[in-house]
Amino acid sequence: MREVFLSHASQDIVKARRLRDVLQAHDVPVWFSPHHIRGAQQWQDEIGTALARCGWFMLLLTPSAVKSMWVKRELSYALIEKRYQGRIIPLLYRKCDIRAISWTLPQFQVIDFTKRYDDACDELLHIWKKRLRDDVRKKLRRKS
16 A cells, blocks of 8 residues: 555644644555654654655645645645545545635545544544554543
C-alpha cells in the first residue's frame, strides 16, 4: 500500500498525530509534515516530494485548515493529479465551511469525526478493507 498524505493545519497537530497513530496501528502508512520533516530540511521541498510519492490524500478539515494557505496548496495539487482521483478523503473534525477551501469538496464523501471518533476511524479504515481493532477502539473511547 502506498503512503497516505495527511494534510492538516499546524494548529491541528495533536489531531493529526492521533489519527496517524490509529492508521499506523492498522498498517496504513501515513506521511505528515511534523513527523517527517527534520530540522533544517527544506520543508516546502519535502512536502512536494511526499505529495508526488503518496497514493492517497487525506484532509483534516477544521476552521484552521480552511484558513491555511498550505492546506489549500496541498489540496489543489491533489485535485489535479490523476493518481489521486478517487483517493481524496476529506475528514471533518470541526464544523467549517468546506467550500471555503475548495468549491470541489462538497462532491466528495466526507467522513465525520465530529461525533464518535472510533466509528469515524472504523469508516475510514474500511477504505482499505480494514476494521478498527477492539483494543484500539477501547483506547479511543477512553480518550474521548
